Amino acid sequence: MEISIVKAGPDQLKPKPADESNLGFGDIFTDHMFLMNYESAKGWFNPRVEPYSKISIEPAAMAIHYGQEIFEGLKAYHGDNGGISLFRPRDNYDRFNRSARRMCMPEVDIDLAITGTAELILLDREWIPKSPGTSLYIRPTMIATEPHLGVRPAKEYLFFVIIGPVGAYYKEGLNPVKIYVEDFYVRAARGGTGEAKTAGNYAASLFAAEEAKAKGFTQVLWLDAAEHKYVEEVGTMNMFFVIDDTVITSPLGGSVLAGITRDSAIQLVRDWGMKFEERALSIDEVISAAQDGRLKEAFGTGTAAVISPVGQITYKGKDHIVAGGKMGEISQRLYDEITAIQYGKKKDPHGWVIHID
């Protein structure tokens, strides 16, 4: 399918942020976007790059009423050699299609989606920041647009990709976060939609996260929905714990989002010959390891932060300091290695980096 391109006119171009040290995350979008439409009788049609603008949908659009929405998050980088690259984009679009299947939405052609994304990025390449740690965040999204009231899968969808420069996640080094172990509210149950990157999961997580924030915590650590016993994930990150010298992460099991940073971290830990276990890990085991001084590190993994060290875990009213409240050795090594590969400073033995220019 041919991707048509309509460039923004001079009066549609937005001023680019002057200060790369203050980009923040998720507030700035570039001059263009990639879109395509779907109708069940036609399939996907009209892939196009257009000026970034408001989109118009009917008030009866089914996404608004019944929540058929999925999204992805990945990044483009200005490499040290001046080229532009993406990190594991095929894995993101594979996951997008898995989310689509779970939500009864149409899958996209992965090659077309990557080509459209790359054309968009190249058209807006001047927006990619160059300072260390900065990148271009990419947000592929699909919504049900058919105007209809009544619960069933929609017959019309809009796919779009918007992009925007984002700052170095950690301005003053990697600051360990305080996490609150949530033992009442749940994010996702086995058999539910936790493994899909779909809007409703995040709406469902807000209440507990706001309560935790009000108590001074950065994030909520979710436990499994059935028993409130096993650790699952944190906010929009997968969780890893280092107990003695073993790196441990929860299995996916249908309620945990299959993070691409999680997968990259597992691969590297294995490459380095470290002891690694993917297994159900109870919060009691984590807390008793923390009390015995055997919990050496805890960290989250996700595209936005890459690695987010945990400095404190609070469970049932008791605070447990992890790694002396500092960034642990393995957390630091993973952060350094993954970002070095992303920015083209180090060899990429697993073929994760795709050069688009």
Ligand SMILES: *Cc1c(COP(=O)(O)O)cnc(C)c1O
């Ligand atoms: C996106 C996301 C992650 C991290 O996935 P990455 O592919 O590593 O960015 C983890 N958990 C949840 C709930 C997420 O939405």
